[in-house]
Amino acid sequence: MVMRLLLKSARRFYLRHPWQLALAIAGISLGVAVYVGVDLANDSARRAFELSSEALLGRTTHRLLPVGGPLPETLYAELVTERGVSRAAPIVEGELRLGSGPGRRYTLLGVDPLKEGAVRGFVGYAPGSAGDVGRLMLEPGAVLLPETVAAEIGAETGHELDVHVDGRPVTISVAGFVRDAEAGADAPAVADVSTAQILTGKLGELDRIDLRLDTEAARALASDPPPGTTLVAVDDGRGGFGELTRAFRTNLTALGLLALVVGMFLIYSTMAFAIVQRRKVMGTLIAVGLDRRQLLAATLLEAVFIGGIATIAGLALGHLLAQGLVDLVLRTIGDLYFAERVAAAEPSRWIYVKGASLGIVATLVAALGPSLDAARSAPAATLRRAALERRSRRRARLAAWWAVPALAAAAIAVAADPRNLYLGFAALFFVLAAGALLTPAATGALMRLAAPAAERGFGLPGTLAVRGVTASLSRTGVATAALAVAVATVIGIGLMISSFRASLVEWLDTTLTADLYVSLASAVLPDGEPVDAILDLPGVAGVSMTRFARLPTAEGEVSLRAVRPGPDGWGLELTSGGDDAYQRLERGPAVAVSEAFAFQRRLDVGGTLTLPTPGGTARFPIVAVYRDYNTGSSAALMSLESYARIWGDDSITSLGVHIADNADPQAVEASLARLLPASSGARIRSTSGLVDVSLAIFDRTFKITEVLRILAASIAFLGVLSALLSIQLEKGRENAVLRAIGFSARQLGVLTLTQTFLLGLAAGLAAMPVGAALAALLVHVINRRSFGWSMELVLSPGPLLSGLALAVGAALLAGVVPALRTRRLAVAGALREE
Amino acid sequence: MDQVQLTRVCKAYGSQRVLDNVDFCANRGEFVVVIGRSGSGKSTLLNLIGGLDEPDSGSVAIGDTRLDRISEAERALFRRTRIGFVFQFFNLIPTLTVAENIELPLALNGLARPAIADRVGALLDELGIGESARRFPEELSGGEQQRVAIARAVAHEPDIVLADEPTGNLDLETAERVLHLLNETCRRRGATLLMATHGREVVGLADRVVTIRHGRIEAATW
């Protein structure tokens, strides 16, 4: 009975204050939506990776990769007959492009259809009937196209298509289709090995042999691989594959974590407002004799109800948000790392469950705090508002002290283990928490500072505005903290990105010493035909040469760059290594390793790197560690001379052309293009073009932060709006008195907006140092620990100021509604209420 | 001509007719007490005179100003310059000190800083609350708060002071002191004092007493 009355009273409260209800629901559902949306996007991206890699890898456990030269076809037979390896499949791989334009690119997988079943299970790749298998093996140029692609271009069985394989124009004939292995991943185009060899021009050669080995067989083969090969476990290969995308995913994870914190704040602040509003009524109820437990039960029931509705709305909103985010994320990832499109995948349902619990639990906690408060403080009707505010101010000071242990925890988390990424995330969380705890006290301090200026500038109304902010700390404290946390996140990520970008620009500038880069279609000799001709071109001051090689090692592939530096030196930014590093590289044999590689394998100057050579594995002394923001992490570098000598291969794969100072770069580029026309397969790119492309990719990768900014802004907006409206509800009477004294409606509106401005300013100012601290953590801890990249933290004013503008803007925008409402204040009515 | 003149004023809230064809007037400097039961329409009457509310029909004139014909912005200006309010629940601004509360109407009227300081000082002395100038309202007793409210109501030398049950929240003894103070303060300034109350303690001080009953005003019949 009592319960029914209580709930009826709650319902009427919300009916009378529909704004309050709308805000509570909007706040909670946005909190849930942000968390669910980011998490869903994250999860979908992860699954898409897994599916894509699975489609390519099948159930292969190991791969036999060539070391140095190509893998002779005969090795396959040898493996099967002499070593008794039964489950093995020869593979030739190429890149298939439809049409001549840039078009979409697919992996062309050359397999032996008869052997495939043993290794890959072959489910996804089965042609329609045995006859098709026959065609695939017998008919020249026969290829199975991915079903989706065939549908897209309207290809049917028997059609002939002009395509490019590895850049060369060829004609294929459609022999059937490949079903997508699982929804969400693009299937490769499939051909018979011999067809693929012809199409890719790799006659008599294989790219690798896929194997399914048990542990014992694997150990035997690894310890004694056929000459010129190494055995690589596929898990490692997959690890390397996943590594490429870690940069991106780590950022998303960080984002998800921040979204969780911000979402919690928003929920807390909106729900707490709704309850705190009625503390007087609750006090009266207790005074009348209501059991405290009954009161709590009623409040919680109400919270469950509101939280439930809002959570459902939040899940739906989060789902929508995720669709947009997933699209953005996958497009970015696809652009960056995959030849083929990564398709969206069904995300885990767990995320919805987690989002729902977040919504309900945070709502309950938020409602519990203030109602416990009301229940405990005896007949609260006697507790005057002023006493309540004094207590909030005390609490704000207390909360500020709690920031000390939070910061200490962050410091400990950072210092405890210099490699642990999760501790890095923990530190991120603690810094954010400390920022939130400090914000209310900082707001108070700022108001004390602002008071004299406001008084001088605006007289008594100025004082009124400043004091109004401090006086309603119990309402504004959490809202300001939520605003500050959201803005700090935006600032932190913005600063991290601008720092990263600055480091990238500097790195590109250092690394790209030449003016033009030529990638050659096939390896050529350094003193061979095109190179000599290039050196003879007028205006060419010199060339640098590179041989790029992928070396399989037991721990995965190593990308080796063998370099003969041009007139401008090596173009390296060394993070470790003595003055003699370059001399030692030139003298050889010695290697420099990339920062990321060094971090992951714990390599350093003075150590050695083991690489497979034609004469067996060899250990190379590491003489330097260099900065490298390329996505592949296992990168090493040595002199071209050393490489040529040891691998017996003195060809090069790309050239850097250095233009003389007095020459016209465009003329040089034109004569170079005449020398190496597109039909030769060579690609000429200018350094400025490369820089542009790199930066364009970079910018696109971090486009997702735009979304974050919008989210943060709307959260900030809602948080502040709810705080302001609840202040206004309480201040109705005070505003009416001001009107009675002679304040005009406009003056009252200005007063409201001034208070909002001050709130936004306080939150924005508090967010600046917190954001800078977050950026420092992201740059020096998170990025370092996930990729091994080091970069300079640049505290550029752009992100800091735009964060401040975001806080003030969101607050002012939120202030418009209440300011307009003061104009419609029914003075006589408001004076009656008590 | 009378300073305050209400002619055939009607005011209803929904279907409830609170004031029904009311005529009312008061002369400059007069102290008029309006008596009536709770809910009889006293506050409504004062709010109409103070320009906080608009009549449904009839005219409300203060001197030459027809309150029912001017805009809300003009009414705000009117209140700022010519009206002072004293409320039952004091209604001081909690975030301003005693002195600042009294400053508020002066600042609103654009007085210069030194002039404001002089006047506030004088009022604090006059009402015997000089000691509390720097304290906040919540630290004062009810009687003291109401004195601050009186000071605030007369600070800008209004023509009319509207007091809506100013003693309703005070004990008898304090109420009496506050009433005398209010009466004297207004008389000294020659301000018209219109006071709503449901008790009869004040009648001895008043120039005239009217009663509201069933939406109509009657001259007191006792």
Ligand SMILES: Nc1ncnc2c1ncn2[C@@H]1O[C@H](COP(=O)(O)OP(=O)(O)O)[C@@H](O)[C@H]1O
């Ligand atoms: N803003 C309002 N909305 C609805 N009803 C009102 C409003 N103001 C006053 N009333 C009604 O008008 C009547 C007179 O109110 P009021 O003038 O406050 O009486 P008094 O001051 O004599 O107690 C009351 O019955 C009250 O319920």
Ligand SMILES: [Mg+2]
């Ligand atoms: Mg009344």
